[in-house]
Amino acid sequence: MSDNRKAFFGKGLPYLDISELKGKLIVIEGTDGVGRSSQIEDLKKWLEVKGYGVTTTGWRRSPLVSSTIDGAKKGHTLNVNTYSLLYAADFADRLENEIVPALRAGFIVLADRYVYTAFVRSVVRGANRRWIRKVFGFALQPDVIFYMKIKIEDLIPRVINSETLTKRYWVDQSGEGMDYWESGMDLRLGEDFYDSFIKYQKRILSEFDLLARRFNFIVVDASKSFEETNRLLKQGITAHISNG
């Protein structure tokens, strides 16, 4: 990993020096249920075996706000602005306290979702595209972005199957078979979770397609088996790491 200048998305953090960030920031994006997390778990081990220091960071894991977000989501009291801003707070907390220090120490950071998820979800909820991109202007531009692309027909069986429904409804005691927010129920798009899920995820996927072009995502076909998608991701990461 040679010279590797980082840059901010927009108006960055004036008080933060990013000239010495030696590590690599690798982002895996994709919609809910596409299998990002299990891929990342495997990629981390694979990179560690190769000798790289790896740290992972995931959406809504900041110690500062994750419990606030969970509580607010349960109460279903969020609107587009509070929703977008809470996620921005979560992201900023992780960026400054996890991602930047890890990059400074020369780690590879595998990010399970990044600002693009925020862009997509906020825009689908009615936020202005320019506004939300500027809100995240303090984010670092990743070194590479992999987008696990899937069509809605292939997504449905991954979300609606007996294991997932049983786990969510009985084991997690969530009171729901499908996730309220991943089904976009706050947008009142359909009569029930299923109808809403289809309409919501279609909008999410088409917004992701826009971003894929705009921000040069490397698109990985995620409708294939775990192993096949995994092979494609490893190929992409290898190519990226080896040429600097």
Add this chain to the structure above:
Amino acid sequence: MQTTLSADHPYPGRLIIVEGIDGSGKSTQLQLLQKWLLNSKYRVFFTEWNSSALVKQTIKRGKKRNLLTPTTFSILHATDFADRLTHLIIPPLKAGMIVLADRYVYTAFARDVARGVHPAWVRNLYDFAVKPNIAFYFKVPIDVSLKRILNGRIDLKFHEAGMDLGWSDDPSESFKLFQTKILEEYDKISKEYNLTVIDGTLQIPEQQRLVREIVKNTLDNYQPMPYLQKKENIYVR
């Protein structure tokens, strides 16, 4: 529909806000204005900075454990504001009431930039805000504010004094440095957003007379909805 800070709001109510550094006397003036409005035919709703049910506890916890960076501090306050805007400010405005706000987005523009975030970034963060009908800025020189504050309380709060910035280990010295920087930002903001400047060194009744005159003019073309009109003055007879 999304509102924006750069355009007049479409609601039948009126939004009046006050700004100024700590010790500028803005809260006193707003409370006096509230009493006067309550004693007239108007229905009034009052809201304060940093008081939302959604994130107040998060901010408090973050401050207590010193977990906040200038950026998370800024975003959490914007979240707090967004929550109050949706639940407490817009509904009364739509219903045609007069909403009084002690501090508004300009507080964030001044404080957060003094803490180190980018001025353009924080302005964009609050772009969804409703533009006030009147935004008063109570302007006082730094030593006047310091005298008022340091006389009243010896115990300066950690973040109020900007102690998190590490500019000085002495709370009152840190407070002085931080407030001076905020004051500089307020002066820029005041021009940029055309705030209505009131000389905060004047006597309290004199300031209030000016404030009421300006409010009265703005309320000239304001007709409270019939259902908001009160039959009689109930606050003071």
